[in-house]
Amino acid sequence: DAEITQSPRHKITETGRQVTLACHQTWNHNNMFWYRQDLGHGLRLIHYSYGVQDTNKGEVSDGYSVSRSNTEDLPLTLESAASSQTSVYFCASSAQGGQPQHFGDGTRLSIL
């Protein structure tokens, strides 16, 4: 069965470190999305991609970057981790923009 997997599931790091969260999907979807989920804010879009070599900024993109070198993967990088980036991060994919998204089970990131 097709799936979308995120790794690691949990990570603890220190402020100032570079952190990369992995997202891999086997749906062969062109569209991939990164969200963060915080109490009181729901899901907020960080970055998204509509295909290889395409990346776009979302609502809360400052301090984050993504790159899309193939269809299956969209890694999310925190260039210099800050405590405000402690959150649960979700990756999702969809066949077409605006259509139902498939979500991974998230990465819980703690920055101390």
Add this chain to the structure above:
Amino acid sequence: SQQGEEDPQALSIQEGENATMNCSYKTSINNLQWYRQNSGRGLVHLILIRSNEREKHSGRLRVTLDTSKKSSSLLITASRAADTASYFCATDGDGSGGSNYKLTFGKGTLLTVNP
């Protein structure tokens, strides 16, 4: 910015009762979707309703859409303990009825179904 806002924020009912959650949004949409999130897991798509549809059913789920009031409701009938989860609405729309090619999520309703 949040497009969809769910109401209530939390809902507690007994098994067998019906649960109704509401979602309001601000600008014209292409479609509206409902998702479920179990604790510690990712969101799971439940149902999509297009802007030209008024009602849609899927098993024990019934979704209505009122574009004049910019609101939607999700009804879960004969609830079970396994329905305990957070429920989110998400909208796709560019403000003029077309697709924005991405979704904007609300903050969710936490539903607790007591056995």
